[in-house]
Amino acid sequence: MVRTEDLRRAAVHGLQTLAVAACYYAAGRLGLLRPLVVGDAVFTPIWPPTGVAVAALFVLGLRAWPGIALGALLVVMSLTSLRPVVLGNVAGNTAAPVCAYLMLRRAGFRTGLSRLRDGLALVFLGALAAMLISATVGVGLLVLTGRLGTDGFWPVWLAWWVGDAMGVLLVAPALFLLREARRPPSLARWPEALALALVATVLLPLATRSPISLLYLVYPLLIWAALRFQLAGSVLCALFASVLATLAATDGVGPFAGLTRVEVMVKLQTFNGSMALTALLLSAVIIEQHHTRRSVERACQELVEVLEHLTAGEAPPDRAPADGDGPPGRHEGR
Structure with missing residues (x-):
């Protein structure tokens, strides 16, 4: 065995x-x-x-x-x-x-x-x-x-x-x-998710292959993705942008045209690094703030419930009277 x-x-x-x-x-x-x-x-x-x-x-x-x-x-x-x-x-x-x-x-x-x-x-x-x-x-x-x-x-x-x-x-x-x-976004989020994907498929190829240096257009898209879809949106957007920028760099087109290999490497890696940092840290800050807000809301709700019970002269729901406790003001010996 x-x-x-x-x-x-x-x-x-x-x-x-x-x-x-x-x-x-x-x-x-x-x-x-x-x-x-x-x-x-x-x-x-x-x-x-x-x-x-x-x-x-x-x-x-x-x-x-x-x-x-x-x-x-x-x-x-x-x-x-x-x-x-x-x-x-x-x-x-x-x-x-x-x-x-x-x-x-x-x-x-x-x-x-x-x-x-x-x-x-x-x-x-x-x-x-x-x-x-x-x-x-x-x-x-x-x-x-x-x-x-x-x-x-x-x-x-x-x-x-x-x-x-x-x-x-x-x-x-x-x-x-x-x-x-665990589960896909709710149906109410799908229209915005599809709009974000559509904008990304149009904007990112333009930013990475235009002869005018438009790489900075990626950052508003990252901010939108992080604010509305947190880590899932920002990371996928950053990964897509990085792949397109790498394709443009290896083809020598767009913002990478006319550069030496070392210059292409420096420009591409600077862009990829700053974009990855923005996506990760911004989404982490937003998620942390959302968790803090939910914790504060739960604490406020619990406080409201306690105050309602105290006002009604009842014990709070999470603190039931112990066996043998008498009414307020009376203490019976054992």
């Missing part, structure tokens, strides 16, 4: 590992569809596997790390042959999300992102701090193996770091939303 239970657990763990590896590999291949080249290094402006890895760790715990490592190995092997440097890249790409998970758990992070502290933790611990590991290991190995000169270290390192961080900031919150989704 014990052996059967152990076999069942091993089988479940194996399936979970393969599922995580498959999702990581699929996300990696998706990210590699639109790479940017700086010097001899190829990187992606958004690296979705980091977001997939962080989300998998919050769903499965630390037992998800073998799947992350296997997925990272498959992605690297799709680009090059198996060499010792490949194992170093796999180690860096595995250690970064694991460290992000451990630091976020230590900080009391909640995947619902319903508090400002959750948004700040995801930005500064899960994305900016933890992804230093993968960027430093990956670019450091390129320099050590002679594939990248020391003069190109910092531009490539910055691009690698920001790309990994964007995967955490844009992809992980979207996966958290899918995990915690």
Whole structure:
């Protein structure tokens, strides 16, 4: 009986590992569809596997790390042959999300992102701090193996770091939303949701591909999405805008036309980073304010009920008289 239970657990763990590896590999291949080249290094402006890895760790715990490592190995092997440097890249790409998970758990992070502290933790611990590991290991190995000169270290390192961080900031919150989704919005919200989607499909391609620099038009849309649909609206809007901006940057059109590769990288990553920060932090502040308002409303309602009972000369509903209590002013001995 014990052996059967152990076999069942091993089988479940194996399936979970393969599922995580498959999702990581699929996300990696998706990210590699639109790479940017700086010097001899190829990187992606958004690296979705980091977001997939962080989300998998919050769903499965630390037992998800073998799947992350296997997925990272498959992605690297799709680009090059198996060499010792490949194992170093796999180690860096595995250690970064694991460290992000451990630091976020230590900080009391909640995947619902319903508090400002959750948004700040995801930005500064899960994305900016933890992804230093993968960027430093990956670019450091390129320099050590002679594939990248020391003069190109910092531009490539910055691009690698920001790309990994964007995967955490844009992809992980979207996966958290899918995990915690319980029911669709009420029918009364659908007209506004459809209007927001229609405006986004018209405005975002215009902002990212117009020869006039109109990227700033994205921010009013983000504010609308955050105010009316909180995290779901702002994160999906930011992810859509980031994908369109990446397509425009890799095609060299719109605000990215006529720029060098380094200038394209800096402009795109600045836009993606500021947009992700705006979406996460603004929606977290709005959700926190809504929760505070509901708590105050509940407290006021309870206070009104207590005052009504006191005025009527009755005990409050949550404090029934104890057995043996006499009427007011009388105290009977036992």
